[in-house]
Amino acid sequence: RADGPYQILRLADGSEVASHALIVAVGLEYRxxxxxxxxxxxxxxxxxxxxxxxxxxxxxxxxxxxxxxxxxxxxxxxxxxxxxxxxxxxxxxxxxxxxxxxxxxxxxxxxxxxxxxxxxxxxxxxxxxxxxxxxxxxxxxxxxxxxxxxxxxFTGAVPCTGWLRDTLRCDREGFVLTGSQLLEGGRPLPGWPLERPPYLLESSVPGVFAVGDVRAGSVKRVASAVGEGSIAVQFVHEHLSRVR
Ligand SMILES: Cc1cc2nc3c(=O)[nH]c(=O)nc-3n(C[C@H](O)[C@H](O)[C@H](O)COP(=O)(O)OP(=O)(O)OC[C@H]3O[C@@H](n4cnc5c(N)ncnc54)[C@H](O)[C@@H]3O)c2cc1C
Missing domain, CATH: 3.50.50.60 (FAD/NAD(P)-binding domain)
Structure with missing residues (x-):
């Protein structure tokens, strides 16, 4: 959940971790x-x-x-x-x-x-x-x-996003929407809290990024997942430089 500038992640043992930025790379499960x-x-x-x-x-x-x-x-x-x-x-x-x-x-x-x-x-x-x-x-x-x-x-795949669909905007199948997918007529969708639009690979919650197979529209290949991960890190730095 988001709490001000913090992303709060609850782990399986009930403990919580707070951070300013988060990269979601949980992939999908092929049927x-x-x-x-x-x-x-x-x-x-x-x-x-x-x-x-x-x-x-x-x-x-x-x-x-x-x-x-x-x-x-x-x-x-x-x-x-x-x-x-x-x-x-x-x-x-x-x-x-x-x-x-x-x-x-x-x-x-x-x-x-x-x-x-x-x-x-x-x-x-x-x-x-x-x-x-x-x-x-x-x-x-x-x-x-x-x-x-x-x-x-080709019997379909299910993104591992059951735990975050209430927090991040996802498409109908549960893949996380990012960047320009969160714009309508060039403007961020209602609920986006910042002046700037979402960065490339940034989800509907500022500072939370999605990369690889879990991202809506991704290519579903190793090389692109790795590449997106490294691009997201650049945007994490950009995001952190603004929240501090
Ligand atoms: C059988 C098969 C063959 C493939 N062959 C190729 C190939 O030859 N070349 C190619 O480029 N691509 C191939 N792919 C696709 C490639 O594996 C994926 O595109 C790539 O692994 C995506 O990387 P990712 O990091 O997004 O997700 P993944 O590699 O799926 O990694 C996601 C990780 O997150 C973990 N996870 C899930 N949920 C949670 C959670 N709630 N909390 C913590 N961790 C979680 C998962 O256990 C997993 O370890 C193949 C896929 C399959 C299934």
């Missing part, structure tokens, strides 16, 4: 798949993001995507430029239920993307790296094992 092989092969063909590194390692190979939201759709389009075949496993009965229509249309027009509806991962197989994915057809329970080089999981 994981509960299927044999998924945990063991995480990072070895099971991925929770699709960057150029993972995409180029799948060149001309068969890959699977789990999920049916926009992030899954965007990943499918991206990976289709590299992989030989992209198979999307969608638990529901239609792709339209959770995905924007423009993405659905683009996916349907892309010849090397296949969409399997009412399908889920039964298991991931491979010695040191993903070699195959067992796919279960949900209504019938029947299973089929197919060759695969990678499985990309």
């Amino acid at each position: 994981t798949l509960d299927a044999p092989g998924v945990e063991r092969l995480a990072g070895a063909g099971v991925y929770y993001g699709a960057s150029i590194t993972e995409a180029s390692s799948c060149r001309d190979c068969p890959v699977f995507i789990v999920g049916a939201g926009n992030s899954a759709g965007q990943a499918a389009m991206y990976l289709s430029q590299y992989a030989g075949r992209v198979t999307m496993l969608v638990r529901g009965a239609s792709l339209e239920a959770k995905m924007s229509q423009y993405l659905v249309d683009r996916i349907r027009q892309t010849p090397n993307i296949e969409v399997l509806l009412e399908a889920e991962v039964a298991a991931v197989e491979g010695q040191d790296h993903v070699e195959a994915v067992a796919v279960r057809h949900v209504p019938s329970g029947s299973e089929e094992t197919r060759d695969a080089t990678a499985l990309f999981v």
Whole structure:
């Protein structure tokens, strides 16, 4: 909670710490798949993001995507430029239920993307790296094992912000809003107590910054989380020079 210029942080043992500035870097928790092989092969063909590194390692190979939201759709389009075949496993009965229509249309027009509806991962197989994915057809329970080089999981992520959502402004999913996300028509949102607008990476409480995966709109990569941390330190100094 904020108390004048102090941020008061209550720890799990009930004790409290007061500070003039705070950097929140608590990250998020990916919803994981509960299927044999998924945990063991995480990072070895099971991925929770699709960057150029993972995409180029799948060149001309068969890959699977789990999920049916926009992030899954965007990943499918991206990976289709590299992989030989992209198979999307969608638990529901239609792709339209959770995905924007423009993405659905683009996916349907892309010849090397296949969409399997009412399908889920039964298991991931491979010695040191993903070699195959067992796919279960949900209504019938029947299973089929197919060759695969990678499985990309896009089933969503939850920011670890349950404890601060009453204090900091967050988006609908609970990611912390910072900087220009807290402006409306160029002016700070109601409740912002200072003359100056929020700094880059500063939350709705002056002196409290959010960096990395927990920040709304962040890139969800190690390098950007580290970079944001070092940028935030500069703004902490700036903030401290004004409160003292
Ligand atoms: C399986 C997997 C593979 C990935 N592979 C890559 C990759 O190859 N390249 C890449 O660039 N990125 C990758 N990422 C993404 C990358 O891990 C994140 O973008 C990065 O770690 C974000 O850093 P962060 O500091 O914001 O959060 P995190 O690294 O998640 O750190 C947050 C920390 O805060 C702790 N915490 C949470 N709540 C609290 C609390 N209330 N109090 C105290 N501590 C708390 C957590 O336990 C955790 O230690 C991968 C992610 C996953 C899940």
